[in-house]
Amino acid sequence: MPVRNKVIQIIADQAMLEVSDVSGDKSLGDLGIDSLGLVESIFAIEEEFDIQVPFNANEPENSEFDISSVDAVIKAVEGLVADQAA
Amino acid sequence: MKRVAITGAGTINALGHDVPATMEAMREGRCGIGPLDIRDVDRLSVKIGGQVRGYEETGHFNRQQIALYDRFTQFALLSAGQAIEQSGLEFSGELAARSGVVLGTSGGGLSTQDENYRAVYEAGKNRVHPFVVPKLMNNAAASHVSMQWNLKGPSFTVATACASSNHAMGQAFHMIRSGMTKAMVTGGSESMLCFGGVKAWEGLRVMSKDACRPFSATRNGMVQGEGAGVFVFEEMEHAKRRGAEILAEVVGFAMTSDAADIVMPSKQGAARAIRGAVQDGRVDPARVGYVNAHGTGTAANDKTECAAVADAFGAHADDLLISSTKSMHGHLIGGTGAVELLACIMALRDGVVAPTIGYEEHDPECALDVVPNEAREAKIDVALSNAFAFGGLNAVLALQGV
Incomplete structure (x- = not known):
């Protein structure tokens, strides 16, 4: 399964939505994921891809990891996975 | 309603091993936070903490005591000793029966749990020391303070995470104010700076990797510390009658x-x-x-x-x-x-x-x-x-x- 589908699955599980309801332009907040849910999603992503996601809940906007939308998260995860393979 | 005096104070923490040293550090704005010196620190992403330094348990306790005292109990006993000695109180007879210990802790004997889980899960051992349970239980510190100082009144442990010791001291205050007790040894103790304790906090993504900067726009999270603070709360008239030094009044x-x-x-x-x-x-x-x-x-x-x-x-x-x-x-x-x-x-x-x-x-x-x-x-x-x-x-x- 490509990274995109796996990330969407993780977000859908967290938001308790169908995969088809998770569109790329939505923010995690739009999907009903709060700060604790965000931390849990990042943990699930780290476990799924065996990567370290640089994210501090105190300064989410300053993190290197872009969480502004589902597409942004996918892109960031793809980058981390590629870095790891390199 | 009785009034409540504080007639003794004790502590051990990253700033000092007693009250004068701690207050001096506070006056000077000294930082007790530094690199963590604990097992497997290389596997942590948060590597700093307010650790108690220059502390050797063998300098304070004998072999039998160490077998029973987790680090959080040791900190509580040392702090309680300082506080009670400052107060000048001796607990016997009626005063002992009407004095107790209420301490706060969140993790209790977490280091003991950490070490013994390692032994059975990581090292694959099938046997642990017989005192693991009395060493790790959250009320161990309160009980040992009670035993050491003959405090026979209401004694228990309060666990409300980061508010534990304030809730504990609140209970002690209420007991004296209502007339239920004459004196209470109260405060809190924590020793969570072990691999599992820090790893758990790391998971929440609220920890700073460099410093604790409260209220500053540049703050980026909390830093864990360890230690204890213990006080003697005493009914005001009782304290005045015996000419005790009163540090402050709890109102x-x-x-x-x-x-x-x-x-x-x-x-x-x-x-x-x-x-x-x-x-x-x-x-x-x-x-x-x-x-x-x-x-x-x-x-x-x-x-x-x-x-x-x-x-x-x-x-x-x-x-x-x-x-x-x-x-x-x-x-x-x-x-x-x-x-x-x-x-x-x-x-x-x-x-x-x-x-x-x-x-x-x-x-x-x-x-x-x-x-x-x-x-x-x-x-x-x-x-x-x-x-x-x-x-x-x-x-x-x-x-x-x-």
Whole structure:
């Protein structure tokens, strides 16, 4: 399964939505994921891809990891996975 | 209603191994936070903490005692010893029967759990030491203090995460005020700086990797500490009759529950506790000159706490001083309120308000006088100590000078 589908699955599980309801332009907040849910999603992503996601809940906007939308998260995860393979 | 005096204080924490050393560090704005020296620190992403340094358990306890005393119990016993010796009280007969121990802790014997889980899971051992249970139990510290000092009255342990020791001291205060007890040994102890203890906090993504900078716009999270603070609370007339030195008077206490979120703090819940403590002490809010903040250095706590203080005090919030000593000793979790009460006593008794160190940049959401970086001389009449725990449980104590 490509990274995109796996990330969407993780977000859908967290938001308790169908995969088809998770569109790329939505923010995690739009999907009903709060700060604790965000931390849990990042943990699930780290476990799924065996990567370290640089994210501090105190300064989410300053993190290197872009969480502004589902597409942004996918892109960031793809980058981390590629870095790891390199 | 009886009045309640504090007639003894003891501590061990990252700033010092007793009260004078701790207060000196607070006056000087010294930082006790540094690189963690614990097993497997290389597998942690958070590698700093307010660790108690220069401490050898064998310097204080014999082999049999160490077999029973987790580090959190050791810290509690050392602090209780200092406090009781300062108070000059000897517990026997009727006084012993009407004096007890109420201590706060969150993790209890967490290091003991950590070590023994390693033994059975990692090392594959099928046998653990016979004292694991009495060593790790959360009430071990309170029980050993009771045993060592013959305290036979109401004794138990309170666990409300980061508010544990304030809730504990609140119970002790209520018991003396109501006439149930004459004296109480109370405070809190914590020793969570082991691999599992830090790893668990790491997971929540609220920890700073470099420093604790409460109220500063540049803050990026909390830093764990360890240690204990223990006090002797005593019925005021009893203390006066025997000519005891009174460090401060406990006048009010309030506790509230946010009933809202398991980790996010609430302005309303915090403000109700602050207002409640002031009202419980029948104190004119304008007399409150210092608030020892919960001030964890997280984005969420500090702005919520400042909003709560502003809400509770109105215009007077701009006149009072508020500081977070966690910037120096770290967050002692279940023991934190007890060590922080020392800053309140120092403000009331010595007229010196401990600073918030590490302060770099003004945050408009924390626009109070946070005593940045340097201690300040001020005459303080009434001081509050805030504690707001995960789980939305808030506990605030009000003290006045003598």
